[in-house]
Amino acid sequence: MKDYVIVHTPGQSSWHWGKLWALMTAPKTHPPALFKKTVNVYLVDLPGHGSNDHGDTAEILREECVYEIEKAVETNKLKDYVLVAHGFSASLVVQSLASLVKAPSKVVLISGVVNTQGGSLISQLPLRSRSLFRVAKLKSMLLRRPAKLSPAVIRNYICNGMDPMDVIQNLGFYEALPSGILEQKSSSMVIPDGIPITYVKLNQDKILPPSLQQQVAKEVGASKVIDIEACHQVSLHRPAELAELLLNV
Secondary structure: OOOEEOOOOOOOHHHHHHHHHHHOOOOOOOOOOOOOOOOOEEOOOOOHHOOOOOOOHOOHHHHHHHHHHHHHHOOOOOOOOOEEEOOOOHHHHHHHOOOOOOOOOOOEOOOOOOOOOOOOOHOOOOOOHHHHHHHHHHHHHHHHHOOOOOOOHHHHHHHHOOOOHHHHHHHOOOOOOOOOOOOOOOOOOOOOOOOOEEEEEEEOOOOOOOOHHHHHHHHOOOOOEEEEEOOOHHHOOOEEEEEEHHHHO
16 A cells, blocks of 8 residues: 655645545545555644644744654554655655654655755745745734735735635635744755655746756755646645646656
């Protein structure tokens, strides 16, 4: 049986991957008279997100998120599994490779932000994208409330190109931004040998443009780069295409 562990980008939750989970685990024939399950998909909620929300999201640190990834692998006793990361969580997944008891057979980074040379995650973004997150933090400080991306930013930069009604239905599920994770500086990371990395490049992504995605893929030593015509929120924009890609990785 093939296992997948999927880690959402900080500021979202496993809910954003529900459609993908359904597409990956659904039987291939209907009705499924004698359906034998062949795929397990584990959706990880990072600390301070979704079902794992236990306090101020802004105070969550990278180490706590790495531990959550390790726990998902150990608790489910995974042996042969694919570790999938989206957005900022790519750096957390790469960091976890050095401490996982059982390394994944493959890693898939979806528009992944990885600070291989150290520094903060937010510093890896282009100026325009950095400003969107910093404006959200400034507003939170002035209004004394958790930092969140505005509906306009979500529509135009996260979900650009999606059906407007789909965007409206999903706006309420975007969570507070974990500024601690995004701004915490880390040292350079060494990627272990022997773990194949596939990088999924989203060609309509306005948060991390395709040219920067290509650069990250090179820095992490990706053995394969696969293009999808989708915005940053590919799990909602092109879930069927992404599900098929992951099942065949």
